[in-house]
Amino acid sequence: MRRASLMLLGWLCGTLVAWGAYLERQPSAGVAPDERTLPPGAQPAAASPADFAYPYYGNTPPEMIPFREIEPHARYWIERLPFRGPGHDYPDPPDLKSLRVGLLSPAAYGPEGARGQRTRHGVLLAFEEANARRGPGQLPFELVEREDSPLWGSAANIAVEFADEQVLGFLGTIDGDATHVALRVALKIETYMINTSDPDPTLTETQIPWLTRVFPDDRQQGFRLADLVVRQHQCQRIVVFRESSRPGRVGVMHFVNYIRRLGVPPVQHLFFKPGDQQISTQLEAIKAANPDAVLFYGQPEDVGRFAAQFRAAGITARFFGFDRLMEEGFQTHAGPAAEGTTITYFFDLNRTDPPWVDFTARFEKRFGVKPDIYAAYGYDGANLMMEAIDHAGPNRFRIRDYLANLDEWSGVTGPMKFDGRWDNIAPFAIAKFREGQWHFEPPSAQPHSTGPLSRN
Amino acid sequence: MNTHPSRPPLPSRGLALALILLAGAPTQAAAEPAPDLPFPVIERFENFGPDHGIPASKVHAVLKTTDAELWIGTWDGLCRREPSGNFRRFGPEHGLSHKMVLCLAEDQQTGDLWVGTMRGLNRVSAGRITAYTQTDSGLPNNVIYGVAVSGDRVWVATAAGAGELQLKTGTWKIYDHNNSLMHEPWCYAVTEAGDKIMIGVWGGGIVEHDPRLGSFKEHRDPDRDFHFDLVPDDGPINDITSWLAWENGVLWQCTYFGMSRYDGRNWKTWVEGKSPLLSNFTQFVWAHRGVAWIGMDRGLSVTDGITWVNYLVDDNDQGIQQIHRPNQPVEIKPMPTALANQFVLGLQVDDEEAWIATSKGLSRGILAAPTKLTRLSEATPDQRNQ
Structure with missing residues (x-):
């Protein structure tokens, strides 16, 4: 008894001292000492790609990865982040009359409006076909459409409207800013987004x-272009000429880093404003740099106009660019200057495999024009979302589980392979503009591409 | 599944019991306070949900005001705890601008409550709710991720910049990529930091604003890359700030890539697997007496930067307490009750108790020894002598 009392007194004193210290404590001014209390053997060893569950750094070739000789303190996306919240066992919403999916489109009058409409057509076709296939007892799919406005944050408000409309998931959009803010709302409303058209690597x-994201991003294009410009064409004096905008900045960001890591930093990196006509200052600087390669990033009409001005000024460098230069506006504005331009592109539009041929025929029959990649990825994204809903039922958390755990999927755009960030890292093709036409080259082999991903 | 070998595993209920029996300690002793810890531990949890009038599973925010009123922000309305212990709901039908409440703040001078929702900011004052939206005020955007009161100004973190409402004049200022250091105006947290305001920017790290000078200073992850953290303790762990808390010159930053602490001179960072931090996905931090209470997707971590106590929920819904002392083996104990859910979204802690908002209900953490000792410390000398 006495011993027990002494023990109790000792415990009480110890607790009093500890609690007193806690009450009196002030945050220390210096750095706290290392608090690690790891069991023996837990120190990190240098990691190799074989240790990773998913391709590191968006499948970037090892020689283009930053700090590649150093084991960083922490790596991300070598495994997928799980969702640990509740909801998988929540009951289905009562009295459902349809299975609702949101579609966030860019403003029709904005710079991405036409591409957004093409995405929308692909999505509409997918919904029409899916609903035509529904059997007895199956609820129809319903598309809840919203159009963004070119104001920062507008997409956040629209994503909240999707929650109010009780959608089971949503699709969208092209603009990186809008997709970013909608994504943050997606986390709060716990509603899955499939992105079919935003190339922003930071998304x-x-x-x-x-x-x-089913739409391969500008990081993928960046390392493919870096390989093309520096290794295949042995270019040494590379100029980057890009739109002064957030898409322009994040679009070329990785290309610039990649060529620098290959030992060939850009000799000039200059900007233009969308719609600029007069670029004499930049032109003089670029001419003085005596480039052997120019990489463009911007709207195809702008780039076409500048390509023509570059040639007229006597610049003989090879022209390179991203996928958008395949749009008609580039060759229309570039004229003969388009000849020889080389770009990265998602896949060969002249593919003859049945899924692509059948899709293009159905799309052309429905809308009177051939589909482009925005329509095709919109179609695939919509079908993937509807597949997830059919598989998981009308439960947003189980839909998330289905989609977030997907490693591969195949649509009309070809086989997709998703990495640890849920990005489609299917390799890019190359297209060259010769004699008034684009000619495709198949994707080259890439590290970590363990499955057959060629679309040609 | 995201696992790391260095994280102490969660024992199953049976294994935990066996460990305790082997150690010769009774189950009751499992949740007793550890006397050498420099901050209080939670002894057990009381949980609140639909049976107590909470209208939704998901509780985003919790706030105990200076007059001890308890408010919570939920997926389906704002709620106040009544004397009966049950919660009373206030929704759009009462004037709230949207049912989904994300954040709460008290104006300690007036007693007003500021309520951030998915569609607008609301002021609860003298029994009335006044709504501010993007279209009828100077609010930058309707989605309000964070709200803070600093003197006679209310600050909001929105999807399109930070907003400052001057209460005396009713005028607004917006801070975004056009007039501050934010290169992208996606703001997700705001907190008063002495004379300054700290703004958590999604992709822009932390922007420190001095309203007296009108100046801005940026804190960014020096490696500027999201695929890794190159060096620990060199700055914010990541530029995507999900929450901030400031107390007595110390700033705590939550990100989805780990946790950071800044004392005005030096940074300290923690990541899952290389520290006792339960998960990199940190969503909320509350600072109290130099101790950070960190809510994440895998439970609750409490630390002064040296010692850690973690609260988890195992697969059998058993509450687990982990104690990490410097250079000692991890101590793992079962708890008599568990957090309502491991997905922690909000917190408020004082000397009496801890309130924890989760994705499936509200929890009250009953502090073990500190409750008694706080009373002792707050007692008058006469009371102490009795």
């Missing part, structure tokens, strides 16, 4: 496990 770097 999926936000670590929000409520997004799959």
Whole structure:
């Protein structure tokens, strides 16, 4: 008894001292000492790609990865972040009359409006076909459409409207800013987003496990272009000429880093404003740099106009660019200057495999024009979302599980392979403009591409 | 599944019991306070949900005001705890601008409550709700991720910049990529930091604003890359700030890539697997007496930067307490009750108790020894002598 009392007194004194210290404590001014209390053997060893569950750094070739000789303190996206919240066992919403999916489109009058309409047509076709296939007892799919406005944050408000409309998931959009803010809302409303058209590499770097992107991003194009410009064409004096905008900045960001890591930093990196006509200052600087390669990033009409001005000024460098230069506006504005331009592109539009041929025929029959990649990825994204709903039922959390755990999927755009950030890392093709036409080259082999991903 | 070998595993209920029996300690002793810890531990949890009038599973925010009123922001309305212990709901039908409440703040001078929702900011004052939206005020955007009161100004973090409402004049200022250091105006947290305002920017790290000077200073992850953290303790762990808390010169930053602490001179960072931090996906931090209470997708971590106590929920819904002391083996104990859910979205802690908002209900953490000792410390000398 006495011993027990002494023990109790000792415990009480110890607790009093500890609690007193806690009450009196002030935050220390210096750095706290290392608090690690790891069991023996837990120190990190140098990691190799074989240790990773998913391709590191968006499948970037090892020689283009930053700090590649150093084991970083922490790596991300070598495994997928799980969602640990509740909801998988929540009952289905009562009295459902349809299975609702949101579609966030860019403003029709904005710079991405026409592409947004093409995406919308692909999505509409997917919904019409899916609903035509519904059997007895199956609820129809319903598309809840909203159009963004070119104001920062507008897409956030629209994503909240999707929650109010009780959609089971949503699709969208092209503009990186809008997709970013909608994604953050997606985390709060716990509703999955499939992105079908935003090339912003930073979109999926936000670590929000409520997004799959079926549209291969500008990082993928960046390392393919870097390989093409520096290794295949042995260019040494590379100029980057890009739109002064957020898409322009994040679009070429990785290309610039990649060529620098290959030992060939850009000799000039200059900007233009969308719609600029007069670029004499930049032109003089670029001419003085005596480039052997120019990489363009911007709207195809702008780039076409500048390509023509470059040639007229006597610049003989090879022209390179991203996928958008395949749009008609580039060759229309470039004229003969388009000849020889080389770009990265998602896949060969002249593919003859049945899924692509059948899709193009159905799309042309429905809308009177051939589909482009926005329509095709919109169609695939919509079908993937509807597949997830059919598989998981009308439960947003189980839909998330289905989509976020997907490693591969195949649509009319070809086989997709998703990495640890839920990005489609299917390799890019190359297209060259010769004699008034684009000619495709198949994707080259890439590291970590363990499955057959060629679309040609 | 995201696992790391260095994280102490969660024992199953049976294994935990066996460990305790082997150690010769009774189950009751499992949740007793550890006397050498420099901050209080939670002894057990009381949980609140639909049976107590909470209208939705998801509780985004919790706030105990200076007059001890308890408010919570939920998926389906704002709620106040009544004397009966049950919660009373206020929704759009009462004037709230949207049912989904994300954040709460008290104006300690007036007692007003500021309520951030998915569609607008609301002021609860003298029993009335006044709504501010993007279209009828100077609010930058309707989605309000964070709200803070600093003197006679209310600050909001929105999807399109930070907003400052001057209460004396009713005028607004917006801070975004056009007039501050934010290169992207996606703001997700705002907190008063002495004379300054700290703004958590999604992709822009932390922007420190001095309203007296009108100046801005940026804190960014020096490696500027999201695929890794190159060096620990060199700055914010990541530029995507999900929440901020400031107390007595110390700033705590939540990100989805780990946790950071800044004392005005030096940074300290923690990541899952290389520290006792339960998960990199940190969503909320509350600072109290130099101790950070960190809510994440895998439970609750409490630390002064040296010692850690973690609260988890295992697969059998058993509450687990992990104690990490410097250079000692991890101590793992079962708890008599568990957090309502491991997905922690909001917190408020004082010397009496801890309130925890989760994705499936509200929890009250009953502090073990500190409750008694706080009373002792607050007692008058006469009371102490009795």
